[in-house]
Amino acid sequence: MKKLLICMFVAILSIVAAPVYANDAHHQTVGNQKSYSAKGEVVAVDGALSKVKLKHDAVPELQWPGMTMFFNVADKTLLDTVKVGDQVEFEFVKVDGGGPLITKIKPLK
Ligand SMILES: [Cu+2]
DSSP states (O other), X not given: OHHHHHHHHHHHHHHHTOGGGGGGTTSOOGGGSOEEEEEEXXXXXXXXXXXXXXXXXXXXXXXXOOEEEEEXXXXXXXXXXXXXXXXXXXXXXXXXXXXXXEEEEEEOX
């Protein structure tokens, strides 16, 4: 729980500290945003809400420790290729006014 709070705090901080996107909150330009990659394990999949819960490794670029948390996915069809228990690698962007958004996810071979 504490780790989740830290992660959310870091996410909020980085949104506040990203004035480049401040005027574009209603036009999410995912392609222009910095993306981060990480590995983890799928804990839960919610296709209806386009969310996936991942137990992810640390993300040093964001100073995130490893933790278990929900991510939104950009397109729910991304979740078609993964299932609970899979080890995955994924990429996500930080979206203004929201949490991290997964743009790519695939099982590790
Ligand atoms: Cu996290």
